[in-house]
Amino acid sequence: MSDTGERIFSQAVEDYVKAIYKLQNEGQSVSTTDLAKKIGATPAAATKMIKHLAENRLIDHTPYYGVRLTLAGERVALEIIRHHRLLELYLHQALGYGWDEVDAEAEKLEHHISEEFEERIDRMLDYPRTDPHGDPIPTRDGLIEPNRGKPLAESEPGETLMILRVRDSSPEALRYLASIGLHLEVVVRVKEKQPLDGALTLDVNGVTRSVGRELAGYVFVEDRKAREEVSVP
Amino acid sequence: MSDTGERIFSQAVEDYVKAIYKLQNEGQSVSTTDLAKKIGATPAAATKMIKHLAENRLIDHTPYYGVRLTLAGERVALEIIRHHRLLELYLHQALGYGWDEVDAEAEKLEHHISEEFEERIDRMLDYPRTDPHGDPIPTRDGLIEPNRGKPLAESEPGETLMILRVRDSSPEALRYLASIGLHLEVVVRVKEKQPLDGALTLDVNGVTRSVGRELAGYVFVEDRKAREEVSVP
DNA sequence: CGGAAGTTTTAACCAGGGTTAAAATAAAAT
DNA sequence: ATTTTATTTTAACCCTGGTTAAAACTTCCG
Numbered sequence: 001m002s003d004t005g006e007r008i009f010s011q012a013v014e015d016y017v018k019a020i021y022k023l024q025n026e027g028q029s030v031s032t033t034d035l036a037k038k039i040g041a042t043p044a045a046a047t048k049m050i051k052h053l054a055e056n057r058l059i060d061h062t063p064y065y066g067v068r069l070t071l072a073g074e075r076v077a078l079e080i081i082r083h084h085r086l087l088e089l090y091l092h093q094a095l096g097y098g099w100d101e102v103d104a105e106a107e108k109l110e111h112h113i114s115e116e117f118e119e120r121i122d123r124m125l126d127y128p129r130t131d132p133h134g135d136p137i138p139t140r141d142g143l144i145e146p147n148r149g150k151p152l153a154e155s156e157p158g159e160t161l162m163i164l165r166v167r168d169s170s171p172e173a174l175r176y177l178a179s180i181g182l183h184l185e186v187v188v189r190v191k192e193k194q195p196l197d198g199a200l201t202l203d204v205n206g207v208t209r210s211v212g213r214e215l216a217g218y219v220f221v222e223d224r225k226a227r228e229e230v231s232v233p
Numbered sequence: 234m235s236d237t238g239e240r241i242f243s244q245a246v247e248d249y250v251k252a253i254y255k256l257q258n259e260g261q262s263v264s265t266t267d268l269a270k271k272i273g274a275t276p277a278a279a280t281k282m283i284k285h286l287a288e289n290r291l292i293d294h295t296p297y298y299g300v301r302l303t304l305a306g307e308r309v310a311l312e313i314i315r316h317h318r319l320l321e322l323y324l325h326q327a328l329g330y331g332w333d334e335v336d337a338e339a340e341k342l343e344h345h346i347s348e349e350f351e352e353r354i355d356r357m358l359d360y361p362r363t364d365p366h367g368d369p370i371p372t373r374d375g376l377i378e379p380n381r382g383k384p385l386a387e388s389e390p391g392e393t394l395m396i397l398r399v400r401d402s403s404p405e406a407l408r409y410l411a412s413i414g415l416h417l418e419v420v421v422r423v424k425e426k427q428p429l430d431g432a433l434t435l436d437v438n439g440v441t442r443s444v445g446r447e448l449a450g451y452v453f454v455e456d457r458k459a460r461e462e463v464s465v466p
Numbered sequence: 467c468g469g470a471a472g473t474t475t476t477a478a479c480c481a482g483g484g485t486t487a488a489a490a491t492a493a494a495a496t
Numbered sequence: 497a498t499t500t501t502a503t504t505t506t507a508a509c510c511c512t513g514g515t516t517a518a519a520a521c522t523t524c525c526g
Binding site: 031032033044046047048063064065 | 472473474475476477
């Protein structure tokens with residue numbers, strides 16, 4: 001009950017921290033070049049920001065060897081991701097945005113909402129755990145559940161699977177997946193798997209569909225049986 | 234259907250243009266000092282921005298004699314004010330914000346919502362004409378109705394008036410007004426007016442209330458009879 | 467081991483939006 | 497009519513977040 005809702009870090013800082021968080025989630029330490037690429041700036045700009053972040057104890061920096069978030073940095077990242085995912089869900093549920101549209105709008109808003117706003121939409125959505133792509137929403141105090149599911153691309157013929165999560169890659173990919181019936185919670189059965197390119201033939205609600213290996217790598221699933229025990233929280 | 238939703242002007246530019254618009258609405262041309270004060274920066278900073286705005290044909294600047302918005306500038310100002318007031322109403326209606334809280338939150342968001350978002354909340358609110366303080370919401374194509382009502386402070390004993398609009402001054406003032414029953418659409422009767430300080434004694438829903446001249450200057454009213462003919466849009 | 471190649475960092479610079487201090491101008495007052 | 501006062505503008509500077517070009521460091525390979 002002490003802070004008055006002022007933002008502590010600039011939007012740029014928040015963007016970098018968030019980018020580092022995401023890169024860190026596949027591969028231990030984050031390189032300057034990868035970070036620069038993700039942010040859309042030059043490596044030189046990234047280096048300068050890295051110094052700034054390190055001075056503010058948001059990251060540990062071993063020159064020439066990359067960067068890792070400190071605990072403080074992770075807290076900042078998770079707060080922004082919380083904003084982002086709550087906003088995505090809110091836009092979807094309350095304003096009818098499609099799951100391919102929510103990311104762009106949430107990106108614009110995530111740095112600018114107050115704690116009050118966050119709290120209100122959280123309550124309005126009844127304290128949700130996942131966003132419209134099935135990604136977990138961090139809690140107010142910076143905890144996050146692990147990502148759910150294994151890639152559909154790694155499944156084998158005969159398996160019956162439920163879609164739990166879809167990587168929020170491009171709006172086009174999301175729209176295409178939706179168009180062939182691959183939404184969250186949908187159950188699919190794997191009919192065939194091409195031996196060479198890994199393309200899958202699926203049964204989706206009685207309709208036969210094909211997805212290439214790349215797209216199938218964006219869809220995360222869980223064995224049908226495992227799901228029955230978890231049920232509603 | 235041509236622009237991709239990119240913002241054309243910086244947030245700073247938008248803030249200055251909005252400030253000029255508001256100052257212009259009482260007193261013809263806007264002085265550097267007043268503008269600086271409104272923005273919360275030094276006159277030197279305002280001068281620099283004024284040059285920038287003039288180069289972009291958003292204002293006409295007569296050095297040493299002040300500034301006026303061009304038509305283009307007015308369009309920009311009204312677009313931001315539209316965002317602001319739609320947001321205020323949305324926060325109030327959809328998220329339960331009090332009328333004393335909406336201004337601060339809308340201030341943060343008004344620069345960052347897309348046309349899509351604007352369109353969606355506009356539809357969701359069923360194309361409203363006024364915000365929670367009774368201020369008119371500009372249309373999508375930059376038209377705005379004149380401010381409604383005359384100051385309560387100028388009314389005389391015996392008059393029966395309906396509250397149409399309340400100046401969005403401070404959250405405290407708004408909270409106080411609400412606490413004594415002075416909301417929008419409420420009908421009051423003027424019982425007395427102090428000859429010297431202009432303080433009013435009112436009948437508000439059967440309760441007797443006093444408001445000083447300053448506060449009464451923030452409340453805008455219309456003669457009760459005039460209202461009956463207008464009715465619901 | 468010694469380059470060659472790729473990555474990272476440094477250096478010098480730019481633009482936007484701010485500051486303070488000083489100079490220029492307008493308005494008011496003796 | 498001239499001086500005083502207040503306002504506005506200019507000048508010189510700061511900080512943030514970017515750029516390009518060059519230098520420093522790793523790494524990998526012959």
